[in-house]
Amino acid sequence: MEFSSKLLENAVYEMSQLPGIGKRTALRLVLHLLKQPEERTNLLSEAITKLRSEVNFCKSCHNISDTEVCEICANPKRDETIVCVVEDIRDVMAIENTSQFNGLYHVLGGKISPMEGVGPQDLNIVSLIQRVKEKEVKELIFALSSTMEGDTTNFYIYRQLEGLNVTTSTIARGISVGDELEYADEVTLGRSILNRVPFENSIKAS
Numbered sequence: 001m002e003f004s005s006k007l008l009e010n011a012v013y014e015m016s017q018l019p020g021i022g023k024r025t026a027l028r029l030v031l032h033l034l035k036q037p038e039e040r041t042n043l044l045s046e047a048i049t050k051l052r053s054e055v056n057f058c059k060s061c062h063n064i065s066d067t068e069v070c071e072i073c074a075n076p077k078r079d080e081t082i083v084c085v086v087e088d089i090r091d092v093m094a095i096e097n098t099s100q101f102n103g104l105y106h107v108l109g110g111k112i113s114p115m116e117g118v119g120p121q122d123l124n125i126v127s128l129i130q131r132v133k134e135k136e137v138k139e140l141i142f143a144l145s146s147t148m149e150g151d152t153t154n155f156y157i158y159r160q161l162e163g164l165n166v167t168t169s170t171i172a173r174g175i176s177v178g179d180e181l182e183y184a185d186e187v188t189l190g191r192s193i194l195n196r197v198p199f200e201n202s203i204k205a206s
């Protein structure tokens with residue numbers, strides 16, 4: 001791609017670093033921004049800069065939050081004895097949308113994936129085990145996607161819980177294998193949380 005301007009080339013390059021954005025799309029977006037009033041572009045860059053510099057993660061569940069403890073963890077109406085273990089913040093949003101879950105969350109920040117060099121130490125697992133030990137957690141619900149990495153992560157955590165007084169369950173596998181939680185429709189996802197099964201059963205089944 002030949003550019004008539006170095007400024008344009010730089011902007012397109014940076015935009016094309018985003019996932020799913022090729023050079024052509026990047027060019028289209030950049031040209032679109034140029035057509036907008038300058039204020040629009042400023043608001044966008046400000047929002048990104050502010051997000052980056054001020055972003056905060058809940059000290060209990062690791063959800064993105066503007067406060068030290070997120071709104072979900074701070075809500076006294078939520079059942080703190082049930083903790084749903086999810087991969088990332090999009091899963092929290094998806095499950096919240098179902099209105100079928102009144103417990104708390106624990107955001108791992110990914111899945112164990114030797115292929116991508118992600119080990120247990122790269123995820124929020126230690127703090128999860130700590131939570132189970134120190135708080136009144138009676139049940140952990142594994143809600144990771146049904147991929148090999150998801151299963152590996154579930155099993156790793158399950159092993160870490162040995163000897164602790166907590167039951168484990170996994171969301172019903174009505175969600176087809178390989179689908180991410182965020183793509184499941186609300187009704188299906190809500191139902192799969194209500195119809196969760198003991199984690200031991202899912203090990204025997206596989």
Ligand SMILES: [Zn+2]
Binds near residue numbers: 071074
């Ligand atoms: Zn929280």
